[in-house]
Amino acid sequence: MKKLLNYLPESVRYYGDILLLSIKIIIIISMIFGSVKPMIVYQNF
Amino acid sequence: MNNLSITSGIFILLLLTGPMLMRTPAAVRRYLFYIINIVLYAVYLNSITNIIGILVFVIPTFLYIKLMKKRSAPAWPMIIIVLGMFFYLNGYIFIFLKDSxxxxxxxxxxxxxxxxxxxxLIQMNSGLIDKIDIVDYLNYLFSFWTIMAGPIQRFNEFKESIYAELKPLSEKENLKCLHRAANGMIKVLVIGLFFDNIVDNALKHYPPYNGNPLMFLSxxxxxxEIFYSYPLFLYFNFSGYCDVVIAMGKWSGFTLPENFDKPYLARNVIEFWNRWHxxxxxxxxxxxxxxLFKWLISGILSKHILKAQYLSIFITFFLVGLWHGATVNFAIFGILQGIGMAASMYYRDTLQRKYGKQWYKEYLNNKKIAFIERFICLHYFSFSLMFFIK
Structure with missing residues (x-):
């Protein structure tokens, strides 16, 4: 996805970047509020 | 003890407020960092027994460091005490004391x-650490970025980072940090969890063999499913966490070491461990x-340098396996890693000795051989992980 942004004109690339980050944040928030609580395996060692 | 998770509110809040809290002048930063670390750790210990346990574990080392500086005392007595306490606190000793x-x-x-x-202790013994006060000591031990599962930072790197005069990051660098942290979260929460579900489902439905060929196929x-999903789960789970803490640390002006470098592209077990953790x-x-190697070549294996090398690497990675837990499964995992390391070393040395360095260079550049080696290495590690699953 990030590589695709390089095909955008310089003036809109920044906004594309912010949009992509927002999408990622929405996914993360929806996973967290969807009660996803994974533990890091290496935390147990 | 409460469970500190990558998705717990307090951890996310600390990661997000990091730049505000940590991008303060160095003199303020270390005290602010100290308060956060101590409070966070105390909250997660959640019981007076655990708090006493951790104090008994860390305070004697600090007092001994002061003694080392004053009286030039050697590090080894404290190393033995610390290891003994670790074995007790981590429950290794209970294997031998059932119903204790x-x-x-x-x-x-x-x-x-x-x-x-x-x-x-070791750096102090070698004279590489000059002085250390209680704030730096506890900050290093309980640094909230790395307390959960590393990466294992060295004291001098830590000190350099905490005392550095920070330059503001450019807009591009800020975005890069946020993207990496978000990618890390997605690795843990989405991709890692996807493979974890496959493993969980397969373990749940794994049928007992009763001689029926259909059951065998099942x-x-x-x-x-387990063989290929578990290594992917472990990679996305751990490297995702590392991406989050490294990126958010950088955002806050704190440099943490890298912990992964495309490990499943390694050509042998040596290269694998140079890319994994x-x-x-x-x-x-x-x-x-x-x-260990120095001790062996200065003593019993003084005339057998290669053997000393293979034995040292085997023992080292056997202990790495045991570090994960004092169970037979982790011991087998360690033995497999040790054998893999020693065998990779032996194979490399034999090829170089038999055919010469120029031939070996061409061998390394051969794409077909690279593919076969990667395939074998990946499958060997995946096989060893079958003893890793709890």
Whole structure:
């Protein structure tokens, strides 16, 4: 996805970047509020 | 003990407020960092027994460091005491004392705290650390970015980072940090969890073999699912977490070492451990492999340098396996890693000795051989992980 942004004109690339980050944040928030609580395996060692 | 998770509100809040809290002048930063670390750790210990346990584990080392500086005392007596306490607190000793009434502890990040204490003691012994005060000592041990599962930072790198005069990041760098942290979260929460569900489902439905060929086929199907999904789950789970803490640390002006470098593209077990949990590999190389190798070539294996090398690497990675837990499964995992390391070393040395360095260079450049080696290495590690699953 990030590589695709390089095909955008310089003036809109920044906004594309912010949009992509927002999408990622929405996914993360929806996973967290969807009660996803994974533990890091290496935390147990 | 409460469970500190990558998705817990307090951890996310600390990561997001990091730049505000940590991008303060160095003199303020270390005290602010100190308060956050101590409060966070105390909250997660959640019981007076655990708090006493951790104090008994970390304070004697600090007092001993002061003694080392004053009286030029050697590090080894304290190293033995710290290791003894670690074995007790981490429950290793209970294997030999079944139905014991001894106190049990649940301490967050204990083995990472052990690595840091040993780093300070050994570096102090070598004269590489000049002085250390209680604030730097506890900040290093309980740094909230790395307390959960590393990466294992060295004391001098930590000190450099905490005292550095920070330059503001450019807009591009800020975005890069946020993208990496978000990618890390997605690796843990989405991709890692996807493979974890496959493994969980396969383990749940794994049928007992009763001589029925259909049952055998079903076993094979579930085994393949576990065999390929578990290594992917472990990679996305751990490297995702590392991406989050490294990126958010950088955003806050705190440099943490890298811990992964495309490990499943490694051509042999040596290369694999140079790409997987890199900070652990470097730690054991410096503090286990090298002293052991030096001890062997100065004594019983003085005339057999190669044998000393293979034996040292085997013992080192056998202990890495045992570090994960004192069970037969982790011992087998360690033995497999040790054999893999020693065999990779032996194979490389034999090829170089037999056919010469120029031939070996061409061998390394051969794409077909690279593919076969990667395939074997990936499958060997995946096989060893079958003993890793709880």
């Amino acid at each position: 009434n001894l106190l049990t502890f649940k301490l967050l990040g204990l083995s990472y705290i052990l690595f840091r204490q040993l780093d300070i 076993q094979v199907k579930y085994f393949i 890199i900070t652990l590999s470097l730690w054991v190389k410096d503090y286990l492999f090298q002293p």
